[in-house]
Amino acid sequence: MKRIIVLLFLIYSVSVLSQNVEKSIVLIDIDTNLPIEDVTVFIARTKQTLLSNAEGKATFVLKGISNIQITHSSYNTVKLKSTILKEKENFFYLKNNVNGLDEIIVTKKHPQKILNELVANSTKKLTIPARLKVYSREFLKLNGNYAYYNDGLMNFQLYGKDKNLKNNILVEQNRSYGLVNDEIGSDALGYNLNNIMENYYGFKYLNPLLDVGSKKKYEFLIKGYSANSDYNLMVVTPLESEKGLLDDYTILYDRTKKLIIEVSTIVSPTTLANTKDKTTVGSKNIYKSSFKAIYRIEGFGYYLIGSKEEIGFEKIDKKKTTDIEVKNCFVITNFNDKNFTYKESEVFKDKTLYNKKNTILTNYWDVSGLTSTDEEQKIIASIENRE
Numbered sequence: 001m002k003r004i005i006v007l008l009f010l011i012y013s014v015s016v017l018s019q020n021v022e023k024s025i026v027l028i029d030i031d032t033n034l035p036i037e038d039v040t041v042f043i044a045r046t047k048q049t050l051l052s053n054a055e056g057k058a059t060f061v062l063k064g065i066s067n068i069q070i071t072h073s074s075y076n077t078v079k080l081k082s083t084i085l086k087e088k089e090n091f092f093y094l095k096n097n098v099n100g101l102d103e104i105i106v107t108k109k110h111p112q113k114i115l116n117e118l119v120a121n122s123t124k125k126l127t128i129p130a131r132l133k134v135y136s137r138e139f140l141k142l143n144g145n146y147a148y149y150n151d152g153l154m155n156f157q158l159y160g161k162d163k164n165l166k167n168n169i170l171v172e173q174n175r176s177y178g179l180v181n182d183e184i185g186s187d188a189l190g191y192n193l194n195n196i197m198e199n200y201y202g203f204k205y206l207n208p209l210l211d212v213g214s215k216k217k218y219e220f221l222i223k224g225y226s227a228n229s230d231y232n233l234m235v236v237t238p239l240e241s242e243k244g245l246l247d248d249y250t251i252l253y254d255r256t257k258k259l260i261i262e263v264s265t266i267v268s269p270t271t272l273a274n275t276k277d278k279t280t281v282g283s284k285n286i287y288k289s290s291f292k293a294i295y296r297i298e299g300f301g302y303y304l305i306g307s308k309e310e311i312g313f314e315k316i317d318k319k320k321t322t323d324i325e326v327k328n329c330f331v332i333t334n335f336n337d338k339n340f341t342y343k344e345s346e347v348f349k350d351k352t353l354y355n356k357k358n359t360i361l362t363n364y365w366d367v368s369g370l371t372s373t374d375e376e377q378k379i380i381a382s383i384e385n386r387e
Contacts, residue, residue, distance in 0.1 A: 097227035111220035148178035333369035
């Protein structure tokens with residue numbers, strides 16, 4: 001009788017471990033009690049990467065036992081076993097290690113030259129060929145109201161190198177809700193999927209800083225990084241005498257490996273305050289703009305794991321002014337250095353997903369790599385119900 005009981009217990013245990021179990025990790029700052037956004041959660045068993053949302057939450061499906069790594073540039077790395085995730089929603093408190101007193105580093109080379117070397121080396125070291133499973137999401141607001149939403153799950157195949165980088169895209173699933181007026185134009189919507197990886201893998205958003213003439217427009221500063229002794233932080237800001245709309249930049253990099261870890265930009269408040277509004281028909285008056293890209297070093301691999309962009313502007317037309325806000329995100333949920341096979345007819349060649357017919361096979365957005373916040377879920381449902 002005991003043997004039968006033991007056998008039944010073993011069968012039950014194996015069955016439980018083989019089931020797909022949805023779990024959530026919520027990351028909270030131990031000092032402020034506020035959620036931590038953009039924390040990387042790496043599931044070793046499935047090699048899935050997730051980013052925590054504005055609520056500090058990352059949701060994934062776990063099959064069996066796995067090691068989990070939690071990383072953020074401002075916090076200590078946490079490694080844990082999935083067996084400690086007893087609840088459906090599990091809270092972890094992290095200590096922020098940035099003390100705000102990072103020392104300024106004096107270098108023999110001008111920081112602008114160091115940045116050029118960082119970009120050149122990072123571009124060279126990014127793992128190519130590569131297969132990236134990508135979750136893309138976009139919100140559009142018109143005159144203060146949410147008008148359009150889309151997201152999709154795609155596979156990017158990267159090949160070539162440096163300036164000759166190319167990619168093919170296969171769309172697994174996608175959905176679009178809401179209507180966009182013709183007057184807005186497709187250029188106001190989303191990433192250009194045809195060249196987005198060229199931009200990220202060539203660090204094109206840093207181009208304004210790479211020309212020698214940028215030394216006369218920007219102040220470059222390098223600091224140590226208290227949260228991680230392996231990193232330095234480069235801060236680049238426009239000089240007060242400069243005219244036109246320019247960005248503030250922060251570039252976090254591994255000073256030994258000379259690889260870029262994070263890039264953030266935000267339109268400089270100084271230049272924004274000094275910029276006069278345009279009145280010409282068809283012009284755009286930008287009032288906010290931000291960008292962030294995060295890269296991961298994993299063994300010999302080095303690849304993009306996520307990006308976020310947000311822009312707000314007023315478009316001037318003959319009879320009216322339209323306020324437009326676009327918010328996009330891009331999460332690489334899985335990375336592989338192996339090619340995938342496909343037919344040429346399956347390759348997606350449009351610039352955006354917004355005019356592609358909906359293809360919904362599963363609730364892919366629930367375990368997409370970026371969980372929607374409660375507020376975002378309400379917005380999506382509201383836009384969907386208008387159709």
